[in-house]
Amino acid sequence: MNTLAEENYLKSIYHLSIDAGNVSTNQIAASLNTKASSVTDMLKKLADKALINYTRYQGVSLTPAGEKIAVNIIRKHRLWEYFLVEKLKFKWDQVHDMAEEMEHISSAELIDRLDEFMDYPQHDPHGEPIPDCNGRFNASELKAISTLSVNNCGTIAGVRDHSSSFLQYLEKQQLTLGKKISITEIVEFDHSVILQTENKKEIHISREVANNLLIAL
Amino acid sequence: MNTLAEENYLKSIYHLSIDAGNVSTNQIAASLNTKASSVTDMLKKLADKALINYTRYQGVSLTPAGEKIAVNIIRKHRLWEYFLVEKLKFKWDQVHDMAEEMEHISSAELIDRLDEFMDYPQHDPHGEPIPDCNGRFNASELKAISTLSVNNCGTIAGVRDHSSSFLQYLEKQQLTLGKKISITEIVEFDHSVILQTENKKEIHISREVANNLLIAL
DNA sequence: TTCATAATTTAGATAAGTCTAAATTTTTTA
DNA sequence: TAAAAAATTTAGACTTATCTAAATTATGAA
Incomplete structure (x- = not known):
């Protein structure tokens, strides 16, 4: 398993990769509200674990293994957001921070059963596509x-x-x-x-x- | 807010307090699978925060503030266990470890809405009473x-x-x-x-x- | 193409939580 | 009640994740 910090870095790199190729240290630092030096330290650790491709001064991209973890966290985030809005009747502007915590609950069986319980929703309350249990989803055409x-x-x-x-x-x-x-x-x-x-x-x-x-x- | 480690110590002290007055360092160490020296360090920190009553070599008890936090964690644990069994159809022997993670989700509103969603259950899947949102519950007479x-x-x-x-x-x-x-x-x-x-x-x-x-x- | 600036990395520190080993206090027992 | 045993605490070290400040590398403008 990966630590909470590692998961947050992978998720951030994933999101930043969408509209750019390689992601820079400063971009990650800004998105995680941390300092570039802290990011460098973590990038070394993630590279050692073969979750990112990293060469000094050149930015990073996710390896397939890293992307798989990132997509899984995003799946959990979006399913919990859907749960909070559809079942617990929260407003769409209230759920993000709660889901940030819940996305780190580790059990895969839990999230698959939650998915089933809610009848396999395709989009979260903000319209983002929800990856299925194999990490597949349709990139949005919006x-x-x-x-x-x-x-x-x-x-x-x-x-x-x-x-x-x-x-x-x-x-x-x-x-x-x-x-x-x-x-x-x-x-x-x-x-x-x-x-x-x-x-x-x-x-x-x-x-x-x-x-x-x-x-x- | 308190850290995950702090919450786990408070919960452990709470559980151990039920059939004893003061709880010993070794009891806590055994229940948390850690070493007595680590426990001592944490006890000092919790005493500084006024969550436990602690005098060296004499064991500890929770202060009202500490007990409130502990009961709240137990409320969350039991409500999530109920959710996992009643809504996601897990067996009663499968839910403990998942609930150990979920009990640390911080939002009070989330847990109160979950309680409402499930129609205010009184007992978790193992028969333990579920504290209400004010921390009140009937000690079991079993x-x-x-x-x-x-x-x-x-x-x-x-x-x-x-x-x-x-x-x-x-x-x-x-x-x-x-x-x-x-x-x-x-x-x-x-x-x-x-x-x-x-x-x-x-x-x-x-x-x-x-x-x-x-x-x- | 060179130099200033921006981006990134390194070095060294800090805080939380843990550990082992040694020291201290309490409890037990003979 | 004194010595042995058990429990607890202290001292010092380690890991993770962070920080600031300094050094290094890359970039872009003249």
Whole structure:
């Protein structure tokens, strides 16, 4: 088994790898709220365990073994988030920190039975795909609202930012998963976006929000 | 918040306090599979935090603050055990180690909602009472079979030993919670006990088993 | 292409929790 | 009640994961 710290490093490297090839020491330090020197120490340890590919000054990538562990942690995180929202009736902005703890519960049989208990959900409360017990899942094909053009429409299906402040804002604007929207106008000056909801209500969102709100077409 | 190690010490002291006043360093070391010197170090730390009453060479007891933390961990342990058995369909001999991890999940709201989700169960799968969200519970009034006399009868309602080997043995003998039994004979020589079940089957159990199997009269 | 700057690593320290071995205190027993 | 045995504590060391400060390597701008 791996320590809690090791698991968090692997998870962080996995997430950072998605939109970059090799991940840098500083990126990891920023994402884990720690110092670059601490990261270097841990990278050596993970490299010794053959969980990452690491050469000094060159950044890192996960080995297949490391990726398997990372995906498994993400599976557990997302299944627990789903449990917290669907069974215990938490709001989608309340579950992240709890799931950060629960994702480290080790039993594989526990998580597989939880999966079965909830009838094999495909997405967590933020629209992220849930890997199955073999670590397989469909990479999401979602697009940020900021990449769309006027008159495009689609369904809100995910978020990039999982912070409570962002999720609470969306909740207040009723921009929650499953809502259908269309693009009414893109403001030239600040790239803010005006949307229309199914019930014809217009909502004006900033460029940051448009960057972090994902749509299935 | 307290560290995992601190929580485990408090829990251990709590359990050991039940059938003794002050708890000794060696008792704690044995129960936590560690060395007496390690225990001494931790006792100093817990005393500094005012969670235990400690004077050198005299053993320890929990302060009210320490007891509150211990009872809360036990509440979490028992609720998770109940969840694992009732919702995820684990057997009663499979859940202890998983619950040992889960009892350290920190959120109080999570555990209160879990309690509500399961409709406020009163006993865990081994018959132990589950403290409510204020830490209150009824100390169990159960008696070991070994304290009964011939012709006494009652319902199996708890176990003292939670090891899988013991629980699996009971399962095989169909000596599970809720079963009604009566004492047919107590063998003078080795204090073994012959029971009769509701369906008139006779079961011969050793003194050790009789000591660890609890009855509600 | 060289030099300043940014990124990364190394060196040395710290804190938590554990260990072994030695010292001390308590308890038992003769 | 004094010596032996048992229990407990202290001293010093180790591991993991972290930190700061200094040294090293890479990068990018002139």
